[in-house]
Each structure stands twice: as C-alpha cells, then as structure tokens.
Amino acid sequence: MHISGRGVAMSVFASLIFAIIPAYALYLAPLDGVQVFAQRVLWSLPAIFILLIVAGRMAALKEAMLRLMREPILILAIFTTAALLGVQWLIFVWAPINEQMLDLTLGYFLMPLSLVLVGRIFYSEHLRKLQRIAVLFAAVGIAHELWRVGSFSWVTLLCAVGYPPYFMLRRWMAFDSFSGLFLEMLLLAPVAIYLIINYAPLGSFLTAPHLWYLLPGLGVLSALAFAAMLGASHALPLGLMGILSYIEPVLLFFMSVFWAGEIVESGEWLTYIPIWFAVLLVVFDSVRVLLKQSRHVN
Template sequence: MHLSGRGVAMSVFASLIFAVIPGYALYLGPLDGVQVFAQRILWSLPAVFVLLIVAGRISMLKEALLRLVREPILILALLLTAALLGVQWLIFVWAPINEQMLDLTMGYFLMPLSLVLVGRVFYSEYLRRLQRIAVCFAAVGIIHELWVVGGLSWVTFLCAVGYPPYFMLRRWMGFDSFSGLFLEMLLLAPVAIYLIVNYAPADAFSIAPQLWYLLPGLGLISAMAFAAMLGASHLLPLGLLGILSYIEPVLLFFVSVFWVGEIIESGEWLTYIPIWIAVVLVVFDSARVLLKQSRRLN
C-alpha cells in the first residue's frame, strides 16, 4: 500500500478506537477521572512494550536511547511531549466521567483546524480543492458553535491547541512512533504511581473486580490507537492529518449522545451538520486519491 494510503488507514483506525475510550471509562467506577488516567498510563506501558516487540521495533528503541545520550536537547523535548501527552490523556478520560463530553467533542472538532493551520504556516502544505471546501464547511459549523455558546470551555481549548505542538515536536525529534510513545509512558509512570499510591480508593478492586480485566484492556486499546495515530502523523502531511481527524469528533459526538447520554439542543444541529458535510467530502477526496494511486501502481 502507498505510504499515504497506509497513513489514512492508520488515522481512521485510531479515530475508531479513540472514540470508544470515553464511553469505556464510564465502566471503571469507583475510579474517578484522575485515577482512570493514572491506571491508563501504567497499563499502557507494558502494552506499548509488547507492541514494540511484536512490531520488531526494539532496535529502534535502542537507537532512540542512544540519540538521547548523544543529543541531550532531545531529553528536554521528550519531557515536553510527555507533559503534553499527559494533559490530553487526562482530559480524555476525565471529561466523560465529569459530564464534559460535549466540550471534549468540540475541542476535537477544533483540533484538526489547528493542525491544518500549523501545516500551512510552518510546513507550507497545500490542500486540494475538496479539502479546502471541507475546511470551509467545518469552519462554518465551529463559528456557529462559538456564536451560540459565546466562548470555549477550558476543556475545549486544551483539546484544540494541545496536539499540534506535540506533533510538531515529535516530527522534529524523529523517533519511531512506538519508541517515542514508550519513552513518554516511562516518564509519565512515576506521576501515575504517585497519584495511585496517594489518592486511589484502597478497596477499588474489591468493590469492582472487573477492573482487573477492564484496566489492562484500556491500556491495550490506548496503546494501539495512539501508536496508529503517531504512525499516521509521520506518513501524512499535517493538513491531511488534520482533515482526517474530523472522523474522531464525529464519532465522539455519537458516543456523547447515544452512549454517555448527553443532550444536544435543537440549535446546535447547525454546528454539526456542516462538519458532517466536511467529513463526507474528506472521505470522498481521500478515496479518490487512493484509487488513483492504486491505478498507477497497477
């Protein structure tokens, strides 16, 4: 498969899995959002290591460690990416538990536009005609939401602006997606241990024994989804990655309404319909490009 085809497939896979995680977090009581975040970090760490082995990337992990020794500036960059990642992972499981799912969804609607802007300003990336039209439709929906609500919540803001600098740093660092994620998990692990030791309910696993298999499952799907998203970020232009990222908030919207049970006011449909049109245009455009690529290969 062509590199951009692989990138599109990985991005869609990541969006599908990420959309499941907020609903999944609702079944992890009596843990609150912070404890789910801490447990997610600890259970994701072995899952990412197993994926490293299965994918044959151990040599790349060794190379990344050697680069950290040779280039100390990368250690500072890794600390920053770990912090940015930690904030996003915390919000992602805290929001549904605290009835902030729609704010989270709006943040992920805004985040792709942030990626498109970063790709255009910092990497001189250009969008095809249908992609530009899709961005315009998405912008109409978002502007309507801003007009109706009158501003952005802190959850929405952090989701919208957190990932672009993360992806830029990861691209500059040049680490393999699995290796970089594993190193970030290692840096976040002490924070997770501290939160669990000092603040976790002592009888959580006796009250809810299903946590023994639900938490490892959360770690596994988190690792797979994030590794796929990072792989897509290395294979695709940031502009295209940003457009494809609209698939995730559309799915999160359905999770918010039909799984979490949040209510959409009648006026808010004018926010979501233009964005859904944008997604349809993106899917059509991507499918057309991939079809042309396959014809050239054949």
C-alpha cells in the same frame, strides 16, 4: 507528500479506537478521572512494550535511547511531549466521567483546524480543492458554535491546542512511533504511581473486580490507538491528517448522545451538520486520490 493508503487507514483506525475510550471510562467506577488517567498510563506501558517486541522495533527503541544520550536537547523535547501527552490523556478520560463529553467533542472538532493551520504555516502544505471546501464547511460549523455559545470551555481549548505542538515536536524528534510513545509512558509512570499511592480509593479492586480486566483492556486500546495515530502523523501531511481527524469527534458526538446520554440542544445541529459534510468530502477526496495513485502504480 503523497497520500499513503496505509497512513489513511492508520488515522481512521486511531479515530475509531479513540472514540471508544471515553465511553469505556464510564465503566471504570469507582475510579475518578485522575485515577483512570493514572491507571491508563501504567497499563499502557506493558502494552506498548509488547507491541514493540511484536513489531520488531526493539532496535528502534535502542537507537532512540542512544540518540537521547548523544543529543541532550532531545531529553528536554521528550519531557515536553510527555507532559503535553499527559494533559491530553487526563482530559480525555476526566471529561466523560464529569459529564463534559460534549465540551471534549467540540475541542476535537477544533483540533483538526489547528492541525491544518500548523501544516500550512510551518510546513507549507497545500490543500486540494475539495479539502479546502471541507475546511470551509468545518469552519462554518465551528463559527456557529462559537456564535451560539459565546465562548469555549477550558476543556474545549485544551483539546483544541494541545496536540499540534505535540505532533510538531514528535515529527522534529523523528523517533519511531512505538519507541517515542514508550519513552513518554516511562516518564509519566512516576506521576501515575504517585497519584495512585496518594489518592486512589481504598479497596477499589476488591469492591469492583471488573477493574482487573477492564484496565488492562484500556491500556491495550490506548497503545494501539496512539501507535496508529503517530504512525499516521509520519505518513501523512499534517493538513490531511487534521482533516481526517474529524472522524473522531463525529464518533465522539454519537458516543456522547447515545452512550453517555448527554443532550444536544436544537441550535447545535447547525454546528454538527456542516462538519459531518466536511468529513464526507474528505473521505471522498482521499479515496479518489488513492485510487488515482493506485492506477499510476499499476
């Protein structure tokens, strides 16, 4: 599979938006992490539907629904991907509110390595020399953190292992990015409604009127980021997508320190510096290959 410039751009765009969302969640008090998750699901649903219309993908949504009726195995698959996505959406907004954003960040440092491993084992994807060097540097950083701390928190492990099976199922299902995401949000909507009705603090929107515009904004950001990420997962080899995904935890790290105010211990720098170098190698390699492909086309 060739490197798609559009796929790389979508992956970088998704990383930028995802890095904003945990910091954004800090402004949604008095809602706790579970309520922010529930509201995120409900506000994402109309945002994704509007994107479907704007992008002219309603025919793809109709085809996806027809496929669900023709192929019952896809119903089980879409319920599974919805559950996997729901867990990731919950932890993504729960962690910063509960001062575990650095654990979240470490999980997203581990997740691209999981994607690279999945791409190599299940899809026989091969990495170029600079990509292999980048993975090596990233692995050094992760190994140092494991040696320094001695274990990973449950937040870190959930982030690290949750997305690879999701992407594998979504690739197998071959649904349009917007259509599949819309169907997953439809399945998660009853859960979100139940959580809001039974556990939401009374009068939240009266005591915090800023929620009226911040929550729709969260839905738009979530829809745009996931649509871009899923588009990238179809346009790029999983290994390359995994390496490009290091952009997100680097940005999350800066958000954790400079926005959320979490403190980095001196020993942690030996974790982050090799990973940042890996990101630079990947960016350089991707730009180099894209320029080479462009010269061949012209």
